C-alpha cells in the first residue's frame with residue numbers, strides 16, 4: 001500500500017485504560033487520523049468480562065507476587081476484535097473486522113519479549129491491521145498468546161530493558177514509530193530513510209550525525225564549517241564520519 005489514498009492502517013487497542021490513549025488524538029498522529037492515514041480504535045477490555053465486578057485479574061498459579069490478567073476476557077476480546085475465532089470462522093458474520101483478507105498481527109508488549117526495533121516499525125507499517133494488547137499487573141496468562149498464535153501472527157515485544165507499570169506507554173511508543181512511516185504522515189518523504197537505525201546502502205545502521213540550524217555561531221559555538229560550504233558530497237562524507245563517531249561513542253553494539 002502506498003500513497004495517502006490507500007486504505008488506512010487499522011489499529012485496534014484493547015485495554016483496561018481506554019482514556020490513556022487520548023494522547024493519540026494530538027500532534028501529527030491526531031492529524032494523520034483526521035486525514036484518514038490511520039484508523040485507531042480503542043476498546044475497553046472490561047466489556048468482555050461477565051461478573052459484576054468486571055474482574056480481569058487473578059493470582060498466579062505456583063505463587064509469586066502480584067496479579068496476572070485472566071485469559072477469558074482477553075480471549076473473547078481478541079476473538080471479536082481480531083476475528084477468526086474457531087467457532088466464528090464458519091457461518092456467523094463478524095463485523096467489517098473479520099472481512100479482512102488476512103488476520104491482523106497481534107502485538108503484546110511485555111518486558112519479557114524480544115526487543116521492538118525500527119525494522120519492526122517498517123514491516124508493521126505495511127500491514128493492513130494491527131491489534132495491540134497492553135497488560136497491567138504482572139502480565140497476561142501465557143495461554144492467551146499461545147491460543148492467538150494458532151490463528152494470527154503474535155509478537156511479544158519489549159520497548160527497552162526497563163520495566164514499566166503497564167504496556168500502555170509501550171503501545172503509544174510503537175504506534176508512533178509505525179504511524180510516522182505511513183506515506184503522507186510527514187511532509188518530507190525522505191526523512192524516514194535517512195535517520196538513526198535505518199540501514200544505509202551498505203547495510204550499516206548508524207545513529208544520526210549531530211544537526212544544526214541558524215545562527216551559524218551561538219554562545220561561542222560554531223556550526224562545523226563543511227555544513228556551510230554548499231558542497232553536498234563533502235557534507236555527506238562529514239555526516240557519515242560523524243555518525244560513525246557518535247555510534248562508536250553511544251552504541252558500539254550497532255557497529256558489530
Ligand code: ADE
Nearest residue numbers: 109110111158159164170
Ligand atoms: N510492559 C512493562 N514494561 C515493558 C517494556 N519494557 N516493554 C514493553 N512492555 C512493557
